[in-house]
Amino acid sequence: MGRPFDVKTVEAKWQSRWFDEGTYEVDNDDPRERYFALCMYPYPSGAAHQGHVRNYTFGDLVVRYQTMLDKAVLSPIGFDSFGLPAENAAIKAGSHPRLFTEERMKELSSSLRRLGAVYDWRREVFSHDPEYMRWSQTFFLALWNAGLAYRAEAPVNWCPGCMTVLANEQVHADGTCDRSGDVVIRKNLEQWFFKITDYADELLTGLDSLDWPERVKTMQRNWIGRSEGVEFDLPLAYDPSRALRVFTTRPDTGFGVTCAVIAPEHPLLVELTTDDERERVLELVERAKSESDLERTVSTEAGPGLDKRGAFTGSFVVNPFTNEPVPIYVADYVLGNYGTGAIMAVPAEDERDFAFATAHGLPVVRTIQTPDGFEGGAYTGDGVHINSGFLNGLGVDDAKRAASEFLEKNAHGVSKVNYRLRDWLVSRQRFWGCPIPIIYCDDDGMVGVPLDQLPILLPDDVTMDKTGQSPLATHDSFRHTTCPKCGKPAYRETDTMDTFTDSSWYFLRFADPFTPDRAFDPEQAAKWMPVDQYIGGVEHAILHLMYARFYLKALIDLGIAPGLAREPFARLFTQGMLRIDGAKMSKSKGNQIAPEQYYETVGADGLRLFHLFAGPPVDDVDWNDQTEEIIEGCGRFLDRLYRLSHYDDVNFHDAPDEGDLDVRRSVHRSIATVTECFEKWMYNIAVAEVMSLLNTVSKHARSEHGVERGTLDEAIDVLLKLLAPMTPHLSAEIWEERHPDDSALHAQRWPVADPSLVITTTVTMIVQVNGKVRARLEIDPQISESDAHEAALADETVQRALAGASIKRVVSRPPRLVNIIV
RNA sequence: GCCCGGAUGGCGGAAUCGGCAGACGCGGAGGCCUCAAAAGCCUUUACUCGAAAGGGUGUGUGGGUUCAAGUCCCACUCCGGGCACCA
Structure with a gap:
């Protein structure tokens, strides 16, 4: 198209000017009102694509607009430069992920400049910068010393495509990997975790104060999954001095318990299983172990196969409400790592229990009066209790209170809050990430790398293994070290950190990358934090946005970031995505x-x-x-x-x-x-x-x-x-x-x-006859109701529309409209 | 299954305090300019009956509230997203 000016020259001129003159650099002592605008830490995948263009156009608009409002606007940029794509590309090309990544960073930087997006480039941050790694590792050690980072064996998600374990958050509901789409398998492995569950309650309540899209908050609430209930004992029938401990949110339905169900991983399972039942129970346990979550996660609908997902153990517990014995089953729909790994099953008021009971021929005892015309299995709504002894006649809420009290007195009951949220699995069996700064010594066990020896850098002399296995695991000069405590030969941890740890504090570094020998000066950071406007994709609704919230709270509590607001992102905007043919x-x-x-x-x-x-x-x-x-x-x-x-x-x-x-x-x-x-x-x-x-x-x-x-x-x-x-x-x-x-x-x-x-001096008032627009009148906005009424009737077209019919009513709403009803 | 969104011209989308449905743009039609074209400019464009004046119908479907409903209420259909054995 022929344009009246040379677009390329004009754009190049201004891009150089903003960059060369540092137009959008901002100092930490700028006296003006502050505004922190931030787009989510981008993974450097090469030149910007349309998704970036959209994202950074919004971000840049905010920066320039707020600047014109005479605020000191912090507009930083950096790169989430660790991660699997670079590693996979390096494997393919036989090069080093760093070379690949730095090339891509250059491309993305220049295409952001080409878009006209403006930043304070002095504050640029990238995850594989040794100085950044130093602080990532320092923080890891601080979390470890405080007990917020720990190593434990647990059933974890292993992605065969990515050749590493994943956090729960990275596994989709259907059991596939968020990154590669491969079906994730469950393995028992010793791994590093961050104790995000310590903050479950604050992560939940903190959401209320945030100006975030409601659906993002809802997603986080669901993910945290708080539930209030009671934990109590079901005494074993063959040894009443011991008990099976269960958790329930519906203590009020206790009279309807017709069996207890324990998870295949439950520690008491072996003991509870009688000789007669052993074969079937073992078969079920074996299958539960070997199956992927995808296979195990089938909906609990009654139907063929459901009976095979559970088995009778041969033992009984006593229901403290009725003092009647009820059978103990094992079933894979009960999870080993939630609550106590055992439940009381109430088929009449829980759909899963109903399906299970039906498949196993167990009785269904209603404890809540179902509404008239109710058809179907479990009734989970409110109602009056029946068949429930001292609870009869009470509604659900009152019955819950009374039943809880009963359990406290008679069954070692305690009120308890459980969360669906699990600890954050942070170790990865991959090369291109920040090494975990831990040394294993035969005598001293796990020892943290002394701070003056940080950062632990990734070696350059590696050959990327075609099998995808991290070369760190077999890299002798990296692995072998000496114990900082006793000086004897020792091994380094060869796992690296989840890259979401890097994006959990980069905004703090942006706020102050200038103070020597510190990740950031908390006083300087506090001037900018929280981020006033955070912009990114909704795909991070749970992952990054929850981790960063946790991480900041932990850093504050560890004294690393004193004085900062406890929520990192005050206002969040999530832009839509680009589709092509849907x-x-x-x-x-x-x-x-x-x-x-x-x-x-x-x-x-x-x-x-x-x-x-x-x-x-x-x-x-x-x-x-x-x-x-x-x-x-x-x-x-x-x-x-x-x-x-x-x-x-x-x-x-x-x-x-x-x-x-x-x-x-x-x-x-x-x-x-x-x-x-x-x-x-x-x-x-x-x-x-x-x-x-x-x-x-x-x-x-x-x-x-x-x-x-x-x-x-x-x-x-x-x-x-x-x-x-x-x-x-x-x-x-x-x-x-x-x-x-x-x-x-x-x-x-x-x-x-x-x-x-x-302010408007004249306004168009519409005149309707029976709700149909018949005339438009230019009138004074201050016109009175009666004047409007009169003006409407005086109009010629209105009179024609009325055609002499008798007026029943006139609705006069000046200055917007008059509606004449005939 | 549960929880959130959403459905408006040929198209992207405006209009949420219940008060002119279709702003703005794309596309289409006609015209001006030009030898011609491109570019630009102007007019027009929801559908429909009508030569015109003018009339009728219209915001996914069916009901309802109201003088007045895209907007509020009830029931439903379809599309998108999230969650999915968390006791």
Whole structure:
């Protein structure tokens, strides 16, 4: 397309200027009000793709807008540079992941600059920087010393594709790996964990204060999964001095217990199993062990096969409510690592128990009166208790209280809160991550690497193993070391940390990377934290966003980050994703649309404008045949702006008249609208408003009568300021042409609407007859109810519509409408 | 199965304090400019009946509340996302 200016030259000029002059560098002692704007730590996968463009366009808009509001805006950037893709690529190419990663970092940096995104590059951070690793390892040791990092054997998720264990959060509900999509298998391994469960309660309650999308908060709440209940004893029938301990959230249904069920991993299982039942029980236990979670996670619907998922142990416990013996079953639907690994089963009021009981021919005893017409198995709603001794007649809540008291007195009952959340598994059997700074000594056991020996760096002389096994595990000079305590030969830990540990504190480093010999100065960090606006994809709703919340709380409690707000991200925005033919646009699917081609035509400005205009930022964007044309349209808008600002085809007249005043009103109303839209993330509407204003001004200026010079200049300058955060290059260029002696556009203040020009002097009132619009009247907004009524009736078209019919009623709602009912 | 979103012209989407449905843009149609084209500019564009004036119908479906419903209530359909044996 032929454009009235050279887009590449203009954009290159301003990009160099912002970068070379450090326009968006900000000092920690800046006295202005502070604003911390942050896009999620990007993984350096090479040149920016459209998803990045969208994300960083939003981020850059926030930075530039807040800057124009005269705030000290912290806009940092860095790279989440450890991770599997680099490692896999290095394996393929036979190189080192570092070389590969640094190449990709350069590409991503320059494509962010090409987009016109502005940062304080002095604060750049990347995870594999030795200085960053030093602090990652320091923090690991601090967590370890405080007991928040520990090593334990547990059944863990192993991804055969990634050749490493994964955290629970990285495994989908269907048992597949979040990264590779492989089916995850369960292994018993000794691994490193962070004790995130210590913070379960705060992670839950802290959500309330956050200005985050409700669905993200809901997802975190569900993931944490708090449940209140009672833990109590079911005495063993053959030895009442001992008991099976169970957890329930429904103590009120105790009279309906018809069996107890324990997990295949339960420590008492062997003892409880009688000779007669041993064969079937062992078979079930073996199967539970070998099956993947995918196979084990089948829904608990009654049907063929369900009976095989549980077996009678041959033993009984006594129900403390009824003093009757009930059989103990083992079943894989009861989890070994939740609650006590054993439950009381109440088929009448729990769907899983109902399905299980039905499959095994166990009785169903209702303890809550079902509503009339209730059909089906378990009834989980509220109701009056029946068949329940002292609980009869009570509702669920009252019965829960009474039953809990009973259990406290008679069955060692204690109220207990359980969480679904498990500790964060942080060790990975991979090379390209931050090494865990622990040494194993035969005499001293686990010993932390002394702080003055940090960072433990990854060796350069490695051959990436085609099998995917980490070369650290077999790297002799890395593995062999001496014990810091006794000096004897010892081994290093060869696992590395989950890369989510790196992204759990990078924002603190951004706040202060300047203080020597410290990860950050807490006083400096406290000035910026929490992040005022965090921007990223919803795919991190649980993973990164929960880990970072935990990590910051832990660092504060360990005295590393005293004085900081306990929540890292005050306000979160999650943008929609890009789809192409309904599928997610992604590198792995190979369906990405590169941004570069658009820089040649509409420029970064045009592409940015498209992303802002395409629809609400939260919504997904479907990239289709029409998209190209919309992008072209965004380019055309910028051309029209350029022409108008050069007075193409404009006619002038001298003194401002009523028409000019109307233009000024439009200008000021647009200021108000765009400002509001920016605050509410309604960027698509902000763009529409600016387009609309340009149309209004152009039309007026190009009319035969023309425009008064000062009025047009004000309109153009306001347009440039409103567009400055959206299309920064061209706006800055035009501004400079028009104001060669003034400071640059981005140093200008955001415009403020003149209230006297925003208020409307006349307004259109609609007149309806029986709810149908029959006339539109220009009236004074202050018009009284009766005047509005009269004006409506006086109108000719209204009279024609009434056609003499008798008026039953008039609804007068000035200044919006009058509705006449006949 | 449960929990959240969402459904508006040919298309992306506006309009949430119940008060002009379709802002803005894309696409289409017609015109101006031009030897012609591109670019640009102007007009028009929900559907439908009508030559026109004018009328009727319209926000996934079916009901309801109201003078008035895209917006509120009830029931449902479809699409997207999250969770899915956590006792």
